[in-house]
């Protein structure tokens with residue numbers, strides 16, 4: 170017998186029981202002021218958040234650009250100038266990216282997470298190799314909880330999608346929080362109206 | 363060895379034991395605050411428990427569904443009956459492609475299977491990339507906690523280790539600079555690795571995808587550069603629907619570290635273009651636990667570590683005292699349910715306080731399981747002899763009020779006269795604590811006296 174057949178047979182032999190699968194709907198949290206909750210959550214996750222109009226985005230990105238002292242921006246966001254991610258060569262070239270701008274599809278108020286998929290990012294390594302990260306998301310894509318987020322997404326449509334909440338971090342040495350573990354050292358979210 | 367013997371060394375260093383206790387209590391307090399932020403917390407726990415129970419009852423169907431969805435998206439699915447088969451499969455995939463260097467992210471399953479030594483013996487270098495796991499790997503130690511692998515170490519010890527292994531300046535103990543040193547050291551591993559191995563937090567039957575949660579981004583980095591990704595998972599990681607992930611991602615990080623969500627919650631459906639994704643489904647005793655309905659519940663565990671952080675015994679005895687890949691309350695249940703003989707002391711490394719039950723995000727009745735496991739141990743004669751004799755004696759005494767009264771009187775008389783005599787009979791109990799002063803009279807005597815006075 171193959172391992173597969175063996176394992177499945179063992180599982181089936183132990184019977185199913187009659188445990189119903191609960192529904193997915195519920196009285197989940199609604200925020201009076203989701204924008205504020207989102208900004209707080211991003212901050213709690215170690216990132217920062219700015220709200221702006223679409224025309225202002227370029228200027229706000231320039232601010233970030235000089236703040237982090239990056240030589241140039243690599244951008245996956247059409248409205249933001251910079252070298253396009255599509256021109257990045259192999260993964261190893263991504264290691265030199267200082268500031269990367271990526272679009273997010275959904276922003277989650279309860280925890281500050283942004284959904285980013287590889288649809289806009291041919292080299293997913295860039296998301297983790299970049300020293301600093303800027304995430305651009307439309308204010309209309311802001312939802313309250315993870316339930317709303319999964320309802321809005323089709324996670325199986327792309328090979329890769331990730332909720333990003335703040336920069337990378339670790340607390341593995343004596344529970345001291347250190348920002349910038351393996352991935353970006355900073356993350357700023359631009360919520361665009 | 364028994365838990366008490368294994369804990370001896372740890373508790374002997376009182377400062378460290380106290381510090382360990384407080385470090386974990388700090389995490390527990392953060393968990394409490396994070397849980398209180400969610401008004402529907404209890405509802406989420408109930409949902410999570412029900413989803414897991416349902417998935418366990420229909421696991422064969424969901425595994426088949428997962429396999430066909432994952433294959434449709436280009437992943438290759440493998441099945442392993444036990445640890446040995448798992449290691450053979452992983453090694454086979456790596457060897458076939460000539461992989462020499464592997465970037466591995468946290469996976470309790472590969473710890474359980476002993477994958478690292480297996481691959482090392484076959485000339486494949488495996489580098490653990492989670493900072494805590496890297497630290498314990500460099501020290502040639504196993505993790506002492508399932509979420510915080512190096513929680514037993516002080517910053518100075520990490521500093522010394524990095525000085526020796528990574529060439530950081532002697533005496534450097536600043537966590538920020540030590541982390542930076544590990545970051546630059548591991549960057550080259552990420553860039554040069556031939557393969558990435560990860561664990562799996564959740565696998566979705568409906569979509570054939572796997573979900574991996576990290577704060578450091580090491581799982582994503584380790585799988586986005588090499589052309590080969592091997593994901594190893596226990597068969598119990600399956601959830602039926604994508605929507606179920608909402609329930610679990612809301613619970614996991616809040617329970618584990620008190621964060622609202624981990625920095626990265628990656629969803630992988632099939633391989634990267636031009637790369638390969640292999641998913642290894644591992645049984646290794648799980649189907650057996652599922653077969654006994656009583657033990658089934660423990661497979662709902664999502665490895666958040668909350669029960670470890672809250673456990674008064676774990677906090678004071680350290681992860682190594684359990685001699686198991688998974689320590690703490692859930693490790694005691696897993697250990698004693700699957701290897702009752704070797705792990706017979708673990709159900710007794712529990713005060714029955716029930717705190718683990720209160721924090722477990724999937725509502726596993728850990729306390730009840732440990733209590734039932736004790737009963738099993740008694741029935742199968744695995745309780746140590748001196749405990750068996752003592753329990754029988756106690757039961758004989760307590761069954762008769764008269765015998766109980768006499769025994770109490772004798773004990774009070776002896777202990778008053780020879781206060782150190784307790785060390786003869788109950789050395790384990792009195793080694794680290796003093797007996798309270800023995801009262802003149804028992805409760806019953808006091809009560810009778812009161813009644814007499816009242817009647818007068």
Ligand code: SF4
Pocket residue numbers: 617662663664665666667668669670692718721722723724725726728
């Ligand atoms: S048993 Fe519950 S509390 Fe303990 S690690 Fe598992 S899920 Fe977390």
